Amino acid sequence: MNAAKPKGTKPAGTTPTGSAEPGAGVHDLADLVARNEIIVVAGAGGVGKTTVSAALGLAAAERVEGDTLVLTIDPARRLATALGVDIDGNDPVQVRGGLHAAMLDPGPAWDDLVAAVTTAEAAERVHANPVYRRIADTFVHGNDYAALGWLADAIDDDRWGLIIVDTPPSQNALDFFDAPARVESFFTSPLLGWLTGTGGGSVVGTAASKTFATFADRLLGAEFFGDIVEFFQLMQPVVPGMVDRTAAVADRLAADSSAFVAVTAATNEVLDRMQTLSAELGERELRFDGVVVNGVEPDVFADAKVIDVAQRITGQSSTSSPFNATHTALLAPGADYVAERATVARAQRALIDDIPAQRVVTVPRLLDAPTTVDALEELGRTLLGE
Amino acid sequence: MTLLDRRLLFIGGKGGTGKSTIAAATASLAASTGKNVLLISADGSPGAAGMFGVRPVFDATEVEVGLHVLQIERTASLDEFVRVQLGPLGAVAGPVAGAFSFVADAAPGVGELLLIGKCTHEARTGDWDLVVVDSASSGHLLGELAAPANVAEIAPIGRINRETGWMIDMLGDADFTGIVNVTLAEEVPVAETLDFVDALHATTPARLASVVVNRTRPQLYARSKRAEVDALLTERPAKLTHGADGLLDAVEIGLARADIASAIDRQLRQSLPTGVDILHVPELGVVDDIVDTVRHAIADELPI
Numbered sequence: 259m260n261a262a263k264p265k266g267t268k269p270a271g272t273t274p275t276g277s278a279e280p281g282a283g284v285h286d287l288a289d290l291v292a293r294n295e296i297i298v299v300a301g302a303g304g305v306g307k308t309t310v311s312a313a314l315g316l317a318a319a320e321r322v323e324g325d326t327l328v329l330t331i332d333p334a335r336r337l338a339t340a341l342g343v344d345i346d347g348n349d350p351v352q353v354r355g356g357l358h359a360a361m362l363d364p365g366p367a368w369d370d371l372v373a374a375v376t377t378a379e380a381a382e383r384v385h386a387n388p389v390y391r392r393i394a395d396t397f398v399h400g401n402d403y404a405a406l407g408w409l410a411d412a413i414d415d416d417r418w419g420l421i422i423v424d425t426p427p428s429q430n431a432l433d434f435f436d437a438p439a440r441v442e443s444f445f446t447s448p449l450l451g452w453l454t455g456t457g458g459g460s461v462v463g464t465a466a467s468k469t470f471a472t473f474a475d476r477l478l479g480a481e482f483f484g485d486i487v488e489f490f491q492l493m494q495p496v497v498p499g500m501v502d503r504t505a506a507v508a509d510r511l512a513a514d515s516s517a518f519v520a521v522t523a524a525t526n527e528v529l530d531r532m533q534t535l536s537a538e539l540g541e542r543e544l545r546f547d548g549v550v551v552n553g554v555e556p557d558v559f560a561d562a563k564v565i566d567v568a569q570r571i572t573g574q575s576s577t578s579s580p581f582n583a584t585h586t587a588l589l590a591p592g593a594d595y596v597a598e599r600a601t602v603a604r605a606q607r608a609l610i611d612d613i614p615a616q617r618v619v620t621v622p623r624l625l626d627a628p629t630t631v632d633a634l635e636e637l638g639r640t641l642l643g644e
Numbered sequence: 645m646t647l648l649d650r651r652l653l654f655i656g657g658k659g660g661t662g663k664s665t666i667a668a669a670t671a672s673l674a675a676s677t678g679k680n681v682l683l684i685s686a687d688g689s690p691g692a693a694g695m696f697g698v699r700p701v702f703d704a705t706e707v708e709v710g711l712h713v714l715q716i717e718r719t720a721s722l723d724e725f726v727r728v729q730l731g732p733l734g735a736v737a738g739p740v741a742g743a744f745s746f747v748a749d750a751a752p753g754v755g756e757l758l759l760i761g762k763c764t765h766e767a768r769t770g771d772w773d774l775v776v777v778d779s780a781s782s783g784h785l786l787g788e789l790a791a792p793a794n795v796a797e798i799a800p801i802g803r804i805n806r807e808t809g810w811m812i813d814m815l816g817d818a819d820f821t822g823i824v825n826v827t828l829a830e831e832v833p834v835a836e837t838l839d840f841v842d843a844l845h846a847t848t849p850a851r852l853a854s855v856v857v858n859r860t861r862p863q864l865y866a867r868s869k870r871a872e873v874d875a876l877l878t879e880r881p882a883k884l885t886h887g888a889d890g891l892l893d894a895v896e897i898g899l900a901r902a903d904i905a906s907a908i909d910r911q912l913r914q915s916l917p918t919g920v921d922i923l924h925v926p927e928l929g930v931v932d933d934i935v936d937t938v939r940h941a942i943a944d945e946l947p948i
């Protein structure tokens with residue numbers, strides 16, 4: 259990525275993440291897109307995170323210098339559907355103009371990460387191990403780790419003016435940042451040294467190791483157990499380089515030139531989860547620079563005059579209906595519906611007012627999720643306040 | 645047979661569809677009919693098991709008459725598995741058992757196998773009339789349901805291999821085990837549901853029992869009235885107030901939402917295998933007790 263990236267829209271003398279105070283009422287993400295090199299999009303599953311990433315990418319691509327890359331590591335692989343393009347493997351594919359997109363394919367990403375930090379010969383031995391071959395999906399947070407390695411490649415590439423990173427759902431969105439430390443502690447565990455005979459006090463051939471082997475045989479079968487031990491032995495020399503490479507990316511995401519955007523739905527349950535995520539970010543001395551609230555009931559359902567008419571039609575209000583008797587009777591089921599949605603619209607607005615972020619963008623509930631480039635562009639314009 | 649006649653239900657679906665609420669309401673409904681029910685949260689969060697005012701733990705806790713909840717915790721399941729499998733040896737092994745847990749935790753497929761093992765084990769004990777599992781999102785659930793067969797393949801001998809056989813049989817018995825997919829009456833979720841069903845039947849022994857279309861919107865008007873309403877919305881009376889005009893706009897949005905829901909529902913019905921029930925749970929306004937409200941909505945859809 260281009261470190262000294264001059265961007266036409268970047269206002270001089272501002273802090274990288276903007277200067278708006280909470281409650282200052284900034285309702286778009288335009289300055290975030292202009293001022294940052296990396297935007298990390300986080301949120302619970304199913305709130306439209308991938309769609310927002312794609313829409314933001316489409317809108318940003320026309321406004322930033324250099325190309326824009328949208329990376330999704332969401333295993334559900336919805337970006338392709340949303341953009342209407344087939345994306346295969348880890349290589350970015352041009353969507354349109356300066357916008358490119360890629361989806362994480364964990365297997366090859368692991369291969370690339372191992373290959374980047376060791377000799378071709380050692381990498382080949384690791385790649386051939388049967389346990390390694392199955393690890394991408396099942397290893398402790400293997401996807402987070404593979405994604406960090408993959409992101410390292412994108413950051414190294416000068417062509418990208420802006421990288422938008424779609425993350426896994428929020429139960430583990432921040433696991434992403436902890437992945438290097440977790441992998442390091444896993445591979446340097448004393449238990450593992452004991453097991454593989456690399457920890458100094460090797461017990462291979464002792465009574466304890468025989469007991470262990472007996473257990474392993476009983477539960478796993480000797481061959482499978484042997485593959486596991488070989489896997490750990492092969493990985494030992496590779497791990498320090500992998501940890502360094504991915505830890506550098508995690509640091510980069512925490513730097514001032516990176517911004518965090520949370521996507522949420524306007525429900526109690528989802529907003530609660532976002533508060534948790536926000537608190538966890540705070541523990542890392544990070545914060546959400548922007549929040550996108552999806553699926554908000556349109557303003558017409560929160561309009562006091564509309565709600566009043568609905569109540570007059572349904573008889574909840576003593577004032578008479580503004581429609582004639584026939585139309586009033588005809589509209590009653592519709593007015594019931596409007597009154598019900600009005601309770602939701604008002605509850606949503608109360609929740610949104612309490613969001614502790616500098617920039618809060620609300621996206622009205624759409625009839626259908628945006629699945630075309632046109633619909634995504636329209637959403638992108640909403641996000642940038644246009 | 646209806647949904648609650650089965651003994652083990654895995655409730656899955658894409659994130660944001662409300663699968664935890666559906667799982668909680670289904671378990672609570674079954675308990676209200678006199679069954680002894682265990683509700684398991686298996687996606688790493690308190691989920692459905694956490695919706696009854698008690699923080700779920702790895703040991704079953706009774707939260708309503710006949711309804712028990714637990715949350716699967718990876719380390720606890722691994723320890724339990726090692727203890728059960730190694731018997732008396734496990735108790736004396738100390739650090740050796742610790743090292744084993746460490747290796748097993750990293751071994752491919754073992755985590756998924758432990759999760760499925762815990763759910764199937766509970767269903768096999770005979771303690772419960774019904775076990776309801778609030779499962780991980782669609783992709784992970786497929787991996788979990790396929791884990792017994794996958795592990796049997798990579799660990800062709802040994803105790804783990806022998807343990808997988810009965811699990812595969814139990815998952816494959818469609819009268820005993822059912823998969824429930826929770827979706828929304830929207831284009832993308834329904835497309836994902838259909839993909840999930842194909843993959844489920846191609847890669848796992850388990851079979852789809854029901855699809856729950858959550859937060860759906862029933863038609864506001866009978867067909868006979870609809871033309872009249874549409875005419876009023878199109879040819880609006882003159883000099884409407886802002887409020888009255890806005891009301892008509894809002895009703896129009898409601899009608900469009902219901903039309904889309906109906907169209908997608910028809911598409912789902914045509915595409916699902918025969919014998920799969922579709923249950924509808926309506927979109928709700930602001931309600932005090934969502935689990936109880938959804939429980940009644942599910943009860944209305946089931947022939948109990």
